[in-house]
Amino acid sequence: MIYLDNAATTLKKPPEVAAAVVKAMETMGNADRGSHGGALAAARPVYACREALKELFHAPGADHVVFTQNATEALNIAISGTLAPGDHVVTTDLEHNSVLRPLYRLEAERGVKLSFAAPDACGHVSPSAIEALIRPDTRAIICTHASNLTGEVIDIEAVGRIAKARDLLFIVDASQTAGALPIDMERMGIGILCFTGHKGLMGPQGTGGLCIGEGVEIRPFKTGGSGIHSFSKTQPEAYPTRLEAGTLNGHGIAGLGAAVDHILKTGVDAIGQREEMLMRRFYEGVSGIEGVTVYGDFSGRRRAAIVALNIRDMDSAEVSDILSEAYGIATRPGAHCAPRMHEALGTREQGAVRFSFSYYNTEADADAAINAVKELAEG
Amino acid sequence: MIYLDNAATTLKKPPEVAAAVVKAMETMGNADRGSHGGALAAARPVYACREALKELFHAPGADHVVFTQNATEALNIAISGTLAPGDHVVTTDLEHNSVLRPLYRLEAERGVKLSFAAPDACGHVSPSAIEALIRPDTRAIICTHASNLTGEVIDIEAVGRIAKARDLLFIVDASQTAGALPIDMERMGIGILCFTGHKGLMGPQGTGGLCIGEGVEIRPFKTGGSGIHSFSKTQPEAYPTRLEAGTLNGHGIAGLGAAVDHILKTGVDAIGQREEMLMRRFYEGVSGIEGVTVYGDFSGRRRAAIVALNIRDMDSAEVSDILSEAYGIATRPGAHCAPRMHEALGTREQGAVRFSFSYYNTEADADAAINAVKELAEG
Numbered sequence: 001m002i003y004l005d006n007a008a009t010t011l012k013k014p015p016e017v018a019a020a021v022v023k024a025m026e027t028m029g030n031a032d033r034g035s036h037g038g039a040l041a042a043a044r045p046v047y048a049c050r051e052a053l054k055e056l057f058h059a060p061g062a063d064h065v066v067f068t069q070n071a072t073e074a075l076n077i078a079i080s081g082t083l084a085p086g087d088h089v090v091t092t093d094l095e096h097n098s099v100l101r102p103l104y105r106l107e108a109e110r111g112v113k114l115s116f117a118a119p120d121a122c123g124h125v126s127p128s129a130i131e132a133l134i135r136p137d138t139r140a141i142i143c144t145h146a147s148n149l150t151g152e153v154i155d156i157e158a159v160g161r162i163a164k165a166r167d168l169l170f171i172v173d174a175s176q177t178a179g180a181l182p183i184d185m186e187r188m189g190i191g192i193l194c195f196t197g198h199k200g201l202m203g204p205q206g207t208g209g210l211c212i213g214e215g216v217e218i219r220p221f222k223t224g225g226s227g228i229h230s231f232s233k234t235q236p237e238a239y240p241t242r243l244e245a246g247t248l249n250g251h252g253i254a255g256l257g258a259a260v261d262h263i264l265k266t267g268v269d270a271i272g273q274r275e276e277m278l279m280r281r282f283y284e285g286v287s288g289i290e291g292v293t294v295y296g297d298f299s300g301r302r303r304a305a306i307v308a309l310n311i312r313d314m315d316s317a318e319v320s321d322i323l324s325e326a327y328g329i330a331t332r333p334g335a336h337c338a339p340r341m342h343e344a345l346g347t348r349e350q351g352a353v354r355f356s357f358s359y360y361n362t363e364a365d366a367d368a369a370i371n372a373v374k375e376l377a378e379g
Numbered sequence: 380m381i382y383l384d385n386a387a388t389t390l391k392k393p394p395e396v397a398a399a400v401v402k403a404m405e406t407m408g409n410a411d412r413g414s415h416g417g418a419l420a421a422a423r424p425v426y427a428c429r430e431a432l433k434e435l436f437h438a439p440g441a442d443h444v445v446f447t448q449n450a451t452e453a454l455n456i457a458i459s460g461t462l463a464p465g466d467h468v469v470t471t472d473l474e475h476n477s478v479l480r481p482l483y484r485l486e487a488e489r490g491v492k493l494s495f496a497a498p499d500a501c502g503h504v505s506p507s508a509i510e511a512l513i514r515p516d517t518r519a520i521i522c523t524h525a526s527n528l529t530g531e532v533i534d535i536e537a538v539g540r541i542a543k544a545r546d547l548l549f550i551v552d553a554s555q556t557a558g559a560l561p562i563d564m565e566r567m568g569i570g571i572l573c574f575t576g577h578k579g580l581m582g583p584q585g586t587g588g589l590c591i592g593e594g595v596e597i598r599p600f601k602t603g604g605s606g607i608h609s610f611s612k613t614q615p616e617a618y619p620t621r622l623e624a625g626t627l628n629g630h631g632i633a634g635l636g637a638a639v640d641h642i643l644k645t646g647v648d649a650i651g652q653r654e655e656m657l658m659r660r661f662y663e664g665v666s667g668i669e670g671v672t673v674y675g676d677f678s679g680r681r682r683a684a685i686v687a688l689n690i691r692d693m694d695s696a697e698v699s700d701i702l703s704e705a706y707g708i709a710t711r712p713g714a715h716c717a718p719r720m721h722e723a724l725g726t727r728e729q730g731a732v733r734f735s736f737s738y739y740n741t742e743a744d745a746d747a748a749i750n751a752v753k754e755l756a757e758g
Contacts, residue, residue: 021404029390036710096604097609101614196626205630205631206627246452247577324414
C-alpha cells in the first residue's frame with residue numbers, strides 16, 4: 001500500500017516509537033500514583049515528553065504541557081474552558097469540526113457569538129481578513145494553522161501580533177502542522193496551542209494535548225483523581241494536573257516522547273522541506289492533467305503537505321475507492337470534517353480526494369499517485 | 380520488583396496485548412476515516428474490541444460500547460451527560476474522586492443534590508443503606524462496584540434491583556472489578572457501566588469506556604470530528620459516535636481487544652478466584668501480626684483483591700517507601716483519591732498502605748509481602 005492519508009494519521013512512525021511503547025508496557029506503573037519503581041518508571045517518560053514538547057513548541061514550561069486523548073479533546077478543553085457567555089470569537093472557514101462544533105455548542109448554550117473569516121478565491125485566509133472581524137466584545141481568535149482539506153496555511157505569526165495588539169486570547173489548532181512547520185508559542189503570541197500526537201508528530205494514536213501560555217487560565221473540563229490533594233472537592237489548581245484527571249495514556253506518551261525526540265534530532269525544517277518537496281512534486285504532476293481540479297493556492301506560499309483534488313464530476317469516494325483497490329494508494333475522500341471549507345469551494349456534494357504526504361513517503365509514491373490520477377482522468 | 384500495585388494499573392499484561400499494539404502501530408490508519416486498507420485495518424480491531432466488551436459485560440450491543448481515555452473520562456461523561464438541575468443522586472462514601480469530583484461540580488454548578496450512603500463498622504455499604512436515601516426527587520444511583528482503598532464490594536445486583544423498582548438510572552464504576560468479578564449489565568440492571576482498560580482488563584493505558592444500557596440517553600461531552608455527517612452543526616446522534624469525537628486510541632484499543640479476548644478465554648471466574656486466593660493468603664498472613672491494622676471486612680463476602688493496612692502509627696508513605704527500597708515490593712500509600720473512605724476509617728492523616736493483586740502474581744509474591752510487613756511491624 002502506498003499510504004497518502006497522513007493528514008488522517010501517519011502510518012509509518014520512527015522505529016523508536018513502537019520500541020518505547022513496548023518498553024513502557026513492560027515497565028510502567030501508574031505515573032504520579034505512588035513512589036515505587038514502577039510508578040517512577042512511568043513518571044519519567046511522561047515528564048521527558050513534556051520537556052520535549054516544551055522545546056519543540058517553545059512553551060513556557062514542561063508543566064504547561066497538558067496531555068489529552070487527541071487534538072479534539074484539547075480543543076474542547078481550550079474552547080469551553082476559556083469562553084464566557086456573550087464573548088465574541090473570530091475564527092475561520094478553514095476550521096475542522098473539532099473547532100466548529102465546540103464553538104457552535106457554546107453559541108447555542110452560552111450565547112457565544114461567532115464570526116468567520118472567509119477564504120479568498122485561492123482558499124487563503126489572510127490575517128487582515130481576521131483582523132477586520134474584531135469587535136469591542138471580541139475575546140479570542142481561534143484558528144487552524146493549516147486547513148486539513150487543502151493544506152492552506154494561515155500566517156499565525158501575523159495573527160498572533162494582531163491578537164497581542166488587541167489583547168485577545170489566541171488559540172491555534174496545530175493538528176496539521178505540528179512536527180512539520182515551525183511553531184514558536186512565544187514569538188507567535190499563541191495563548192493555547194492544541195496538537196495531536198499521531199499525525200505529523202509521528203507518535204501513537206491516543207495522544208495529543210495543549211500547551212498553555214503564561215498567565216492563560218483554563219477551567220477544568222474533566223474532574224477526578226489527581227494523585228495529589230485528594231481531600232479537595234475540586235480539581236487541583238496547578239497545571240498540568242488541573243486539566244489531567246484520571247490515568248494518563250502513559251504507554252502512548254512514552255511513544256510520543258520518542259517521536260518528538262526523533263523530530264528534534266531530525267529537525268522540523270528538514271521534515272517540512274521533505275514533505276513540501278513531495279507535495280509539490282505531486283502537485284506539478286497532476287495540476288496540468290485535463291479534467292483534474294486542484295483546490296488551494298500553490299503559488300509559493302508555505303503550505304501543509306496536502307493536495308486535494310477532484311477528477312471531472314466523479315464522486316470523490318468513488319475515486320478514492322478505485323485508487324485503493326486498483327492502485328493500492330490510500331487517500332481520503334468526502335468532507336474531511338471541514339464543512340465550511342467545502343461550502344467555500346463549492347464541493348459540498350462531490351467532496352474531494354485528499355493526498356497527504358509524510359516524511360517517510362518517497363518520490364516513487366508521489367509518481368505512482370500522479371500516474372494513477374492521470375489514468376483515471378483519461379479513463 | 381514484586382508488583383502489588385495492580386489497583387493503580389496492572390503492570391504485567393498477557394503477551395498478546397503488546398503484540399496487538401505493535402501490529403496496530405504497523406498497519407493501522409485512522410478508524411472510521413476513509414475506506415482504504417489502512418483505515419479498514421484500524422476499524423476492524425476497534426469493532427472487535429467493542430464486540431468483546433459487549434460479550435464480557437452483557438451490553439445491549441457493540442454500538443453501545445463507547446471508548447474513552449480512562450474510567451475518569453467515562454464517569455465525567457456519564458455523570459455530566461445525564462443529570463439535570465435539581466436532580467438528587469444517591470452515592471456512597473466508598474467512591475473515588477472520579478465519581479466525587481464530577482458530582483461536587485454539578486452540586487455547585489447545577490444544584491444537583493447528593494446523599495452519601497455510609498459504610499458500617501466493617502467498611503461495608505449495604506444496598507439497604509443506599510435504598511434508605513432514595514427520595515421522590517432522586518434521579519440516579521451512582522456507586523462503585525468495589526472500593527479502591529479497601530476492596531469492599533457493593534452488591535450491585537441488589538442495588539440494580541432497587542434502581543429498577545424505583546425507575547432510577549444506575550451508574551456503576553467498575554474500575555476495580557472489570558475483568559475479575561462477573562458483571563452482567565442486563566441481569567444487574569446497570570444503565571451505564573464505566574470501566575478502565577489498564578487495570579483488571581489488563582489492557583494498555585489510555586483505554587477505557589462506558590457501556591450504555593438500552594434507552595439510556597447521554598448528552599455529548601466533547602464534540603468534534605466524527606467521520607460522518609460532517610455538515611451537521613452538532614455531534615451525530617447515534618452511539619458510539621455521539622460520545623467519541625476525535626481520533627480514537629486505535630493502537631491502545633487493539634491491545635485492549637487482545638486483553639479482553641484473553642480474559643474471555645481464561646474466564647472471569649478463574650481470574651477472580653486466583654486473585655482472591657492471593658489476596659486472602661496475604662490477609663491471613665498479616666492480620667494476626669501485632670501492630671498491624673487491616674481495613675475492611677474479610678469475613679467471607681466477595682471482595683476485590685485489595686488489602687489496605689497500617690503498621691502502628693507509621694506514616695503510610697514511609698512504610699510504602701521502605702517496602703519499595705528495602706524489599707523491592709511496590710505498593711501504594713496515601714489517600715488513593717478516596718477522601719470520604721479515609722474519613723470513615725479515621726485514616727485521613729495516616730493514609731493506608733494498599734497491597735493489590737493481579738492474576739499474574741504468585742503465592743511467593745504474597746509470602747514475601749507478608750514477611751516484609753512482619754519485619755516492619757517487629758522493627
